[in-house]
Amino acid sequence: MQERRATGRMRITEDMSVMDKLEVLTDAAKYDVACTSSGTDRANDGSGIGNCVKAGLCHSFAADGRCISLLKILFTNECIFDCKYCVNRRSNDVLRASFTPDEVCELTMEFYRRNYIEGLFLSSGVIQSPDYTMELIYAALYKLRNERRFQGYIHVKAIPGASLELVQRVGFLADRMSVNLEFATADGLKRLAPHKTRKNILAPMRMVQNVAAENRYEVQSYRNAPRFVPAGQSTQMIIGAAPESDYQILHVAESLYKQFDLKRVFYSAFIHLNEDRELPARTGEGPPLLREHRLYQADWLLRYYHFEAKEILSEEDPNFNVLFDPKCNWALRHLEAFPVEVNRAGYEMLLRVPGLGYRSAQRIVRARRIGKLDFTDLKKMGVVLKRAMYFLTCNGKMMYPTKLDEDYIARNLLNTGEKLPEGADGMTYRQMSLFDDVRFGGGISEKNLCV
Amino acid sequence: MKRIYVCNDEVTGLLSALYDAWRTVVVDGMPECGIRFRGCIEQEFFCEYTEVEESEKKAGAVERLILKNLGWYAYKLIYQASLSTDPLKGDAILGTMLEARRIADSRRIMDHLGNAQVEKVFELSRNVGDEVHRWLQFLRFGELENGIMFARFEPKNRVLTCVAPHFADRFCLENWMIYDETYQEYVVHEAGKQWVLVSGGELNEELAGAFSDRERAFRELWHKFTESIAIEDRKNPGCQMGHLPLWYRKNMVEFMPM
Numbered sequence: 211m212q213e214r215r216a217t218g219r220m221r222i223t224e225d226m227s228v229m230d231k232l233e234v235l236t237d238a239a240k241y242d243v244a245c246t247s248s249g250t251d252r253a254n255d256g257s258g259i260g261n262c263v264k265a266g267l268c269h270s271f272a273a274d275g276r277c278i279s280l281l282k283i284l285f286t287n288e289c290i291f292d293c294k295y296c297v298n299r300r301s302n303d304v305l306r307a308s309f310t311p312d313e314v315c316e317l318t319m320e321f322y323r324r325n326y327i328e329g330l331f332l333s334s335g336v337i338q339s340p341d342y343t344m345e346l347i348y349a350a351l352y353k354l355r356n357e358r359r360f361q362g363y364i365h366v367k368a369i370p371g372a373s374l375e376l377v378q379r380v381g382f383l384a385d386r387m388s389v390n391l392e393f394a395t396a397d398g399l400k401r402l403a404p405h406k407t408r409k410n411i412l413a414p415m416r417m418v419q420n421v422a423a424e425n426r427y428e429v430q431s432y433r434n435a436p437r438f439v440p441a442g443q444s445t446q447m448i449i450g451a452a453p454e455s456d457y458q459i460l461h462v463a464e465s466l467y468k469q470f471d472l473k474r475v476f477y478s479a480f481i482h483l484n485e486d487r488e489l490p491a492r493t494g495e496g497p498p499l500l501r502e503h504r505l506y507q508a509d510w511l512l513r514y515y516h517f518e519a520k521e522i523l524s525e526e527d528p529n530f531n532v533l534f535d536p537k538c539n540w541a542l543r544h545l546e547a548f549p550v551e552v553n554r555a556g557y558e559m560l561l562r563v564p565g566l567g568y569r570s571a572q573r574i575v576r577a578r579r580i581g582k583l584d585f586t587d588l589k590k591m592g593v594v595l596k597r598a599m600y601f602l603t604c605n606g607k608m609m610y611p612t613k614l615d616e617d618y619i620a621r622n623l624l625n626t627g628e629k630l631p632e633g634a635d636g637m638t639y640r641q642m643s644l645f646d647d648v649r650f651g652g653g654i655s656e657k658n659l660c661v
Numbered sequence: 662m663k664r665i666y667v668c669n670d671e672v673t674g675l676l677s678a679l680y681d682a683w684r685t686v687v688v689d690g691m692p693e694c695g696i697r698f699r700g701c702i703e704q705e706f707f708c709e710y711t712e713v714e715e716s717e718k719k720a721g722a723v724e725r726l727i728l729k730n731l732g733w734y735a736y737k738l739i740y741q742a743s744l745s746t747d748p749l750k751g752d753a754i755l756g757t758m759l760e761a762r763r764i765a766d767s768r769r770i771m772d773h774l775g776n777a778q779v780e781k782v783f784e785l786s787r788n789v790g791d792e793v794h795r796w797l798q799f800l801r802f803g804e805l806e807n808g809i810m811f812a813r814f815e816p817k818n819r820v821l822t823c824v825a826p827h828f829a830d831r832f833c834l835e836n837w838m839i840y841d842e843t844y845q846e847y848v849v850h851e852a853g854k855q856w857v858l859v860s861g862g863e864l865n866e867e868l869a870g871a872f873s874d875r876e877r878a879f880r881e882l883w884h885k886f887t888e889s890i891a892i893e894d895r896k897n898p899g900c901q902m903g904h905l906p907l908w909y910r911k912n913m914v915e916f917m918p919m
Contacts, residue, residue: 232882236889254830256853261831267798268904270915272891275900282890320879321886323810323832324802326914481894497894576772580764583775591774 226307232317234307238287238298239333242390242446243478247279247328247363249441250385258359259323262385262441267328280331280365281321285309285347289335293392293403295451297483298335308337311350315358322362329363329385330354336405340371348376351383363441370410374417378438381418386441386473389414394462398452401488412470418443419471442473449505450480450498451489455528457519460508464519467512477505504530511536514568515561538564538623541601545614548601552588553578564623565597585609596626665695667702668713668751674698675743675751676720678713682755683723687762696751731761732768741793742785744819753781792816793823799909800824802837804876810837811869813912821846822858829856840864880914887915 226234248266268277286308287298297304318330332350337343347366354360366384368377381387389411393399396408418439425438445466447459463475479497482489508530511517515537522536523529531539541548541564550559552574560571570593577583577591584604588595595602599609600619612619666681668674675696682694695708702710727736739754747753756778761767774780802810810832821841825848828837832850839848847864850856910916 229882229885233885233889236886240890240892254833256833259832259834263797263827265794267794269798270887270913271901271905272887273898273901274891274893274895275897275904276890276892276895277904278887278890281886317882320875321883323835324804324879324883324914325800325812325828326883479895481892499895573772573774576769577774580769580773581775587775590777590780 228313228317231307231309231313232283234305235284235287235309236282238304238335239282239284239331241297241478241481241483242282242331242333242367243276243476244365244388244444244446244474245277245279245282245331246365246386246444246474249473250363252361252440254361258361259319260329260360260362262329262361262363269325269327279328280363281318281327281329282331283309283314283317283333285314285332285334285343285350286337287335288337290338291336291403291405293405294484294486294488295402295448295480299484302484309350311346311353314350315354315360318354318362319358319360322360327362329365331365333367334369336369336371340369341373341376343369344372344376344380348380348383351380355383365441368414368418370406370414372414374414377414377417378421381421381439382436384439386444387418387439388444388446389418391445391447391462391466391475393452394447394454394459395452398454402451415443415445415470415472422471442471444472444474444476446476446478448480449477449502455523456501456505456508456530457523457525457528459505460512460519460523463505463509464512475509477502477509500532501530504536508536516558517562533624534620535564537562538597542616542620542623545616545619548614549603549608549612550601551606552583552602552604563598563601565594565601570594597623663693663695663705663708664691665697665705665708665710666713666751667697667699667710668715670698670700672740672743673717673720674713674715675754676723677715678751679723679755679758680719681711681713682751683726683758686755686759694755696755698748698751701748727758730767731758731770735761735768735771738771738782738786741789741823742782744789744823745785746818747785749781750785753778753785757782789818789820789823792818793820795909796820796824797827799905799913800828800839801912801914803880803914804873805868806871806873807868808836808873810835811840812837813840813842813864813869815842815908815911817843819844819846821848824848825850825856825858840869880917881919883914884919 246266247262248264250262251264252262254261266279268279270278272278287304288306288308289298289300292299292301314330314332321327322329332347334343334347337346351364351366354364364384365386365388366380368380368387368389370389391411392403392406399406399408421438422442425435428435429437447462449459466472466475479499479502481497482492508522511522512519521540530536534542541562547562550563557571557575560566560574561568570591573591574583574588574593577587582605585595588604595609600612600622602608664685666678668678678696682696685691685694727739739757742750742754757770760773760776760779761770764770764773770779771783774783796814796816800812800814802812805811821839821844825839828839829850834852836852837850841847845860847859847862848856849859
């Protein structure tokens with residue numbers, strides 16, 4: 211039965227134009243959230259087209275406010291897997307299409323030279339077998355890198371279950387590689403993605419980590435050694451499809467950062483595409499965007515603010531506060547650590563002050579070497595005091611008389627109003643609320659958040 | 662009497678004015694000096710206005726002075742600030758250079774944000790730097806019938822010289838050209854060679870509007886891509902606007918009617 215259906219689909223794809231394929235395979239790829247082009251700096255070597263910029267560049271923004279940095283497409287959506295949450299699962303009756311390696315190359319090259327994109331994001335449904343799919347991806351990337359001499363950014367997905375040797379070969383052609391973890395718990399994975407196993411996902415992740423570590427050594431010893439995923443690896447988890455607590459998710463993210471050297475963990479609010487008894491019921495509230503937003507905030511605390519998952523959430527208190535961002539929430543529960551003296555406190559303590567971003571903290575540390583700072587100086591430097599003023603002293607004095615009392619501060623913080631990303635409780639992939647820095651108009655070149 | 666130097670709003674002009682002003686304050690010991698640009702002077706009382714004799718020699722001397730004493734980082738920020746549209750940028754840069762003489766380590770000058778002039782230079786350079794970064798993202802090339810890749814944009818600040826090196830590296834084997842409509846300048850890059858800045862000369866609208874057939878096909882493909890990549894459930898025009906303000910969209914293919 212499967213065979214015949216697959217061949218039937220193949221016939222549809224044969225006479226499809228590139229335009230139709232692009233529509234189908236973009237539409238199928240859009241639920242993957244990682245669209246970053248950051249993490250590697252590479253100048254053009256003079257033999258082809260393209261370079262990479264460490265901070266990454268977002269070339270456009272779609273109607274949902276998400277950045278378009280890479281040509282995000284599936285190689286094919288003819289998938290033999292039956293993941294419950296996925297629009298391309300084999301039990302769905304959707305239009306199927308496949309690119310050829312040449313079509314992928316042509317689209318990438320022509321979009322790139324018009325400055326539409328920063329590179330290619332190639333993912334794929336599993337056609338025939340994981341190995342077969344991985345070989346097709348390899349063929350496309352090989353052509354792109356060696357025949358077309360493309361030196362821009364390439365992000366590629368490793369297909370769970372593909373042989374590690376193939377994954378490794380692809381890794382030498384790509385800048386970033388990712389395997390989607392999908393769910394924080396093995397149970398969730400088993401129920402909602404029956405054809406994937408934890409082992410098949412973690413094995414390539416570990417392999418990429420080990421080869422990348424070896425490769426760093428090789429590159430130091432031999433200048434011309436080929437680079438293996440220079441921008442590191444990332445992963446993605448779906449939020450809200452399986453009954454996991456925020457603590458579980460954050461805890462898994464932390465161990466991925468620590469034990470697998472991941473560059474990024476992405477969180478993707480679950481979007482209802484299929485009707486399935488394993489999935490949560492449709493509520494009409496739309497995807498859980500606030501939850502996703504809080505997870506990104508907490509993720510930032512893990513990566514840039516020296517926080518640990520157990521400080522942000524715990525088994526007893528496993529979910530995020532709806533009203534306060536994770537840092538505010540931590541501060542309110544640890545008032546004994548405040549107020550913090552701007553002129554003396556260590557950098558790590560400054561990072562823990564609500565409303566102070568790491569740019570502001572760095573600026574404070576540098577500026578106080580030259581002279582004593584007071585609140586007017588902080589304002590001049592672009593530090594936003596709206597929330598920070600309840601937690602800071604300058605030369606022993608607070609900005610206004612303030613009671614260090616949880617209720618009092620919580621009430622005032624609520625009055626200031628957290629700037630959630632545009633939209634009711636919407637979110638973006640470049641959250642701004644931890645980095646309030648209004649004075650100097652953003653400074654996106656220095657703090658592109660798509661890292 | 663405060664002396665105010667008047668120069669053209671170009672890098673050489675500004676640097677020459679800085680040269681004269683620096684000499685007036687540091688060598689002649691005059692307490693105050695200002696720099697204004699031709700065409701946007703608001704006359705003030707008790708000031709004498711002096712035209713600057715602009716020369717590459719003066720400009721080079723100031724560049725070397727900044728690089729030697731303030732370092733590469735401060736030089737970069739000052740250069741970016743000098744491209745800004747702010748009419749008082751000359752005063753801010755002069756103030757920063759003078760302030761650097763007062764602190765112990767002049768290479769740390771850009772950390773000294775407590776000083777109003779330093780802070781202003783920092784702010785201007787951030788503003789220009791942001792715009793440069795955005796144009797690297799939002800500039801769009803189109804293939805003309807003669808095979809040249811052509812882009813046009815209307816920047817607020819004079820950022821063309823900051824934008825060009827990025828594309829010269831990225832598209833080193835292409836013939837391309839960028840036209841700055843605000844300041845009527847061009848950057849022209851011939852495959853495998855250095856880019857050059859050309860000012861003056863009018864754009865041949867007919868040639869610049871004649872796109873190749875392939876160009877049309879890829880524009881349509883790109884249109885389709887940007888349409889189908891958006892997730893309906895998460896639609897959020899406010900967020901899109903925040904990241905990509907309308908004035909950048911004028912020459913962007915995906916926002917043109919097809």
